[in-house]
Amino acid sequence: MKITIKDVAKDAGVAPSTVSRVISNTSRIGEATKIRVLNSIEKLGYTPNILARSLVSKKTKIIGVVMPHEADSLFSNPFYIQAMKGISIAAEKHKYHIMYAFGKNKNSELEAVKNFVSSNIVDGICLLTTRKKDACLKYLEKYEFPCVVIGRPEVTDSPNILWVDNNNEETTKDIVKRLFLKGYKNIGYLGAKKNWTVSINREKGFKEQCEKEDINWSIVYENDFSRENGYTGAEKLFKNKNLTAVICTDDTLAFGVQRYLTEKNIEDIKIIGFNNIDPLGNFGPRFSSVDINSLKLGKEAMNLLISKLNKNNKNNYKIVEAKLIDIEEAL
Amino acid sequence: MKITIKDVAKDAGVAPSTVSRVISNTSRIGEATKIRVLNSIEKLGYTPNILARSLVSKKTKIIGVVMPHEADSLFSNPFYIQAMKGISIAAEKHKYHIMYAFGKNKNSELEAVKNFVSSNIVDGICLLTTRKKDACLKYLEKYEFPCVVIGRPEVTDSPNILWVDNNNEETTKDIVKRLFLKGYKNIGYLGAKKNWTVSINREKGFKEQCEKEDINWSIVYENDFSRENGYTGAEKLFKNKNLTAVICTDDTLAFGVQRYLTEKNIEDIKIIGFNNIDPLGNFGPRFSSVDINSLKLGKEAMNLLISKLNKNNKNNYKIVEAKLIDIEEAL
DNA sequence: CTGAAAGCGCTTACAG
DNA sequence: CTGAAAGCGCTTACAG
Numbered sequence: 028m029k030i031t032i033k034d035v036a037k038d039a040g041v042a043p044s045t046v047s048r049v050i051s052n053t054s055r056i057g058e059a060t061k062i063r064v065l066n067s068i069e070k071l072g073y074t075p076n077i078l079a080r081s082l083v084s085k086k087t088k089i090i091g092v093v094m095p096h097e098a099d100s101l102f103s104n105p106f107y108i109q110a111m112k113g114i115s116i117a118a119e120k121h122k123y124h125i126m127y128a129f130g131k132n133k134n135s136e137l138e139a140v141k142n143f144v145s146s147n148i149v150d151g152i153c154l155l156t157t158r159k160k161d162a163c164l165k166y167l168e169k170y171e172f173p174c175v176v177i178g179r180p181e182v183t184d185s186p187n188i189l190w191v192d193n194n195n196e197e198t199t200k201d202i203v204k205r206l207f208l209k210g211y212k213n214i215g216y217l218g219a220k221k222n223w224t225v226s227i228n229r230e231k232g233f234k235e236q237c238e239k240e241d242i243n244w245s246i247v248y249e250n251d252f253s254r255e256n257g258y259t260g261a262e263k264l265f266k267n268k269n270l271t272a273v274i275c276t277d278d279t280l281a282f283g284v285q286r287y288l289t290e291k292n293i294e295d296i297k298i299i300g301f302n303n304i305d306p307l308g309n310f311g312p313r314f315s316s317v318d319i320n321s322l323k324l325g326k327e328a329m330n331l332l333i334s335k336l337n338k339n340n341k342n343n344y345k346i347v348e349a350k351l352i353d354i355e356e357a358l
Numbered sequence: 359m360k361i362t363i364k365d366v367a368k369d370a371g372v373a374p375s376t377v378s379r380v381i382s383n384t385s386r387i388g389e390a391t392k393i394r395v396l397n398s399i400e401k402l403g404y405t406p407n408i409l410a411r412s413l414v415s416k417k418t419k420i421i422g423v424v425m426p427h428e429a430d431s432l433f434s435n436p437f438y439i440q441a442m443k444g445i446s447i448a449a450e451k452h453k454y455h456i457m458y459a460f461g462k463n464k465n466s467e468l469e470a471v472k473n474f475v476s477s478n479i480v481d482g483i484c485l486l487t488t489r490k491k492d493a494c495l496k497y498l499e500k501y502e503f504p505c506v507v508i509g510r511p512e513v514t515d516s517p518n519i520l521w522v523d524n525n526n527e528e529t530t531k532d533i534v535k536r537l538f539l540k541g542y543k544n545i546g547y548l549g550a551k552k553n554w555t556v557s558i559n560r561e562k563g564f565k566e567q568c569e570k571e572d573i574n575w576s577i578v579y580e581n582d583f584s585r586e587n588g589y590t591g592a593e594k595l596f597k598n599k600n601l602t603a604v605i606c607t608d609d610t611l612a613f614g615v616q617r618y619l620t621e622k623n624i625e626d627i628k629i630i631g632f633n634n635i636d637p638l639g640n641f642g643p644r645f646s647s648v649d650i651n652s653l654k655l656g657k658e659a660m661n662l663l664i665s666k667l668n669k670n671n672k673n674n675y676k677i678v679e680a681k682l683i684d685i686e687e688a689l
Numbered sequence: 690c691t692g693a694a695a696g697c698g699c700t701t702a703c704a705g
Numbered sequence: 706c707t708g709a710a711a712g713c714g715c716t717t718a719c720a721g
Contacts, residue, residue, distance in 0.1 A: 379706095
């Protein structure tokens with residue numbers, strides 16, 4: 028039988044409340060009794076039942092993490108597993124547990140959120156992506172439920188919606204700027220997931236900087252972050268254009284573009300992707316890619332949320348630096 | 359304020375116990391009161407507090423999943439994310455929640471297990487790998503804590519240790535047999551993680567079949583499932599041997615072997631890997647690989663564990679078929 | 690500094 | 706079929 032606080036109390040010859048106090052270390056306790064209680068805890072191998080504790084404290088110290096339902100990207104894109112790892116590391120450090128919900132379809136994300144919120148099982152929620160008119164965020168905001176999102180929400184100044192993001196707009200601007208300096212005057216942008224804010228922000232920076240530098244640009248959107256969509260996107264991009272460089276919003280797309288160019292014998296096209304994915308099958312030439320630091324995105328998301336839960340957060344967002352890994356060293 | 363069973367009871371004009379009964383749908387309830395209660399629940403938007411429920415039922419309907427601490431493999435190997443997805447899908451179907459613990463180092467796995475067990479937060483535990491003299495399994499067995507492991511434990515007939523595995527021994531035997539029929543007489547085996555039972559089983563099948571068929575074999579072990587270790591492993595394997603085929607216990611290793619062979623201009627070597635990883639950078643020639651069906655491994659692990667928790671499990675293990683995806687169609 | 694009591698939100702014998 | 710009561714294992718005012 029699992030031993031409880033009563034067993035410890037009896038063994039130490041004190042009241043359960045006293046045991047509780049020495050565990051929480053919150054009020055002044057006589058040194059002698061403290062030692063006695065600690066000994067009994069040790070001797071009996073007592074560990075508190077966190078369920079009972081949660082019931083009275085109204086805090087479970089569990090964070091619910093909702094994965095995007097797009098299965099395909101999950102499998103091929105290291106972003107998710109790295110972010111998860113970052114989330115778990117940070118949570119563990121603060122003695123929080125993590126509960127993941129893998130959505131199976133469009134609606135299951137919102138359902139997971141509702142389920143988390145209504146069952147009282149989590150103190151806060153973390154979303155791994157943001158969309159335009161995000162239903163999950165809307166729900167969470169309505170119920171003022173503590174949450175953090177990786178990516179930039181449409182409304183960035185709501186006190187209840189924390190967020191962590193790269194500076195995507197600046198990053199694509201910077202890339203365009205660098206390309207321009209190297210003499211690239213015809214640049215394509217291949218996006219996917221049109222309603223994901225990450226795509227929108229990268230596109231925005233791209234477009235603005237192109238217009239500023241007077242660069243010929245074209246933009247193509249595909250459905251998914253996938254090699255196949257990279258290939259079909261490249262078909263469209265290179266149909267009538269004299270592009271010399273392509274920025275892809277994800278490396279999976281970039282691999283598809285690379286394949287297209289190889290097959291069609293189109294040479295000397297500069298490709299830049301995002302996420303710095305190691306392709307494993309390491310035979311093709313590598314292209315440049317932006318390392319978005321997924322691990323840190325996950326960690327900072329947790330730090331932000333947990334700070335909020337402990338009511339000592341300063342900001343409601345955090346920018347994680349993205350870093351262009353350029354194969355030409357100095358682009 | 360969160361509404362409770364008392365609020366519903368008051369609204370419906372019944373006792374809390376009655377509300378509880380209509381929710382659990384466990385005892386006979388008058389149709390009229392049932393409807394009244396249901397209406398009140400609907401009207402007030404009541405959802406049970408699962409913490410309180412867990413406290414009395416001693417069941418949390420949460421499963422703890424312990425990830426192996428080897429971070430490297432996590433990032434590159436789709437096995438984990440696919441298994442996680444399988445786990446989550448199956449758990450959700452049975453209305454269980456999943457809590458993941460990402461180990462950071464060798465000891466953190468056991469700590470995660472101990473933590474799960476002692477805090478009363480999970481009903482059962484799932485391990486994503488098994489090792490020789492597995493400390494986690496030993497602990498779980500000692501406390502008779504319900505658990506399932508993906509992979510084959512050393513002791514396969516303990517009623518308390520459920521497991522799900524491919525038939526790894528048979529699979530490598532089968533591969534060797536096929537290779538032999540195609541005329542391969544010098545075959546290498548490149549393993550990693552010497553203390554993982556999956557490696558041991560695959561090696562065993564390999565060795566036995568080679569000796570049976572009178573094939574010249576050699577075995578090399580490296581530390582990790584990684585491309586780098588595949589490369590160094592190939593260096594060793596091809597030092598003095600006239601190998602014509604190499605079986606790698608993981609595709610990540612196989613990619614390294616492939617790279618070595620390409621660099622050294624060694625041609626016509628048959629490579630066979632495990633896990634059927636899509637390399638993304640799709641320029642090198644593909645090699646054959648065994649699809650271990652990670653998604654199903656995860657699903658079946660959960661099904662087994664949950665059956666056990668509901669005391670209606672028939673077996674304590676389940677074999678998931680692995681399938682050789684041969685690039686030559688008929689090897 | 691410490692104990693007795695109430696309460697967190699449920700479930701489940703025990704009566705009737 | 707339904708209610709009153711006890712209890713799951715904690716925490717936290719309230720006294721002293």
